[in-house]
Amino acid sequence: xxxxxxxxxxxxxxxxxxxxxxxxxxxxxxxxxxxxxxxxxxxxxxxxxxxxxxxxxxxxxxxxxxxxxxxxxxxxxxxxxxxxxxxxxxxxxxxxxxxxxxxxxxxxxxxxxxxxxxxxxxxxxxxxxxxxxxxxxxxxxxxxxxxxxxxxxxxxxxxxxxxxxxxxxxxxxxxxxxxxxxxxxxxxxxxxxxxxxxxxxxxxxxxxxxxxxxxxxxxxxxxxxxxxxxxxxxxxxxxxxxxxxxxxxxxxxxxxxxxxxxx
Numbered sequence: 330x331x332x333x334x335x336x337x338x339x340x341x342x343x344x345x346x347x348x349x350x351x352x353x354x355x356x357x358x359x360x361x362x363x364x365x366x367x368x369x370x371x372x373x374x375x376x377x378x379x380x381x382x383x384x385x386x387x388x389x390x391x392x393x394x395x396x397x398x399x400x401x402x403x404x405x406x407x408x409x410x411x412x413x414x415x416x417x418x419x420x421x422x423x424x425x426x427x428x429x430x431x432x433x434x435x436x437x438x439x440x441x442x443x444x445x446x447x448x449x450x451x452x453x454x455x456x457x458x459x460x461x462x463x464x465x466x467x468x469x470x471x472x473x474x475x476x477x478x479x480x481x482x483x484x485x486x487x488x489x490x491x492x493x494x495x496x497x498x499x500x501x502x503x504x505x506x507x508x509x510x511x512x513x514x515x516x517x518x519x520x521x522x523x524x525x526x527x528x529x530x531x532x533x534x535x536x537x538x539x540x541x542x543x544x545x546x547x548x549x550x551x552x553x554x555x556x557x558x559x560x561x562x563x564x565x566x567x568x569x570x571x572x573x574x575x576x577x578x579x580x581x582x583x584x585x586x587x588x589x590x591x592x
Contacts, residue, residue: 335408337410340364364383389474398470412498415492434485443495453540530566541558
């Protein structure tokens with residue numbers, strides 16, 4: 330039977346890490362790479378048998394996950410986030426897939442996400458296929474600082490049972506994630522030379538709400554769909570507003586530099 334390693338990166342995940350780790354107790358190895366948590370994340374993970382490593386710096390999601398990948402020793406890798414978990418049917422399907430992969434080097438897995446405890450079935454959140462199971466020698470994570478993905482050199486199949494995902498635990502969690510992800514995404518966009526304005530940020534956020542709630546049928550999820558659409562709109566506004574402020578600051582610095590040069 331091939332050796333299966335689970336890799337997870339964490340930072341202050343004491344509320345969810347135990348559920349995640351207990352759900353993959355069928356794995357041969359669990360690697361938790363922690364980014365300087367100030368809560369009990371590391372202790373909980375160690376008590377549950379994980380190999381716990383720590384970094385003080387934060388290079389971005391893709392690079393951090395590649396660090397965790399480098400510490401794993403299994404033939405196959407299952408990548409999870411701390412707010413995700415595996416139910417028994419998916420666990421059985423994963424074991425069957427790596428025992429007889431039928432020529433595949435990786436597998437996409439559907440993901441079933443929740444917003445404040447409610448499953449989200451529309452609004453662009455479902456169907457949500459994520460490539461999380463792959464041969465160690467064939468896959469790695471992209472170097473994106475946010476919204477990283479697994480890149481597999483080979484044939485990719487698909488499993489049928491879902492990864493369970495507690496995407497947004499409560500409104501405080503939503504506010505925190507909007508800020509963190511908007512900041513990281515804006516930094517990436519600015520590095521790519523993107524520009525914006527506050528007006529454009531507002532228009533983009535309105536479109537994000539309409540796309541999620543109307544065009545992607547979020548209204549079928551009732552009040553949950555409305556909250557998901559509002560979350561998407563707020564994230565979109567904050568991301569592009571940061572780009573607008575950043576590009577304006579860059580333009581000001583450039584103008585001052587040119588003025589000094591002309592003197």
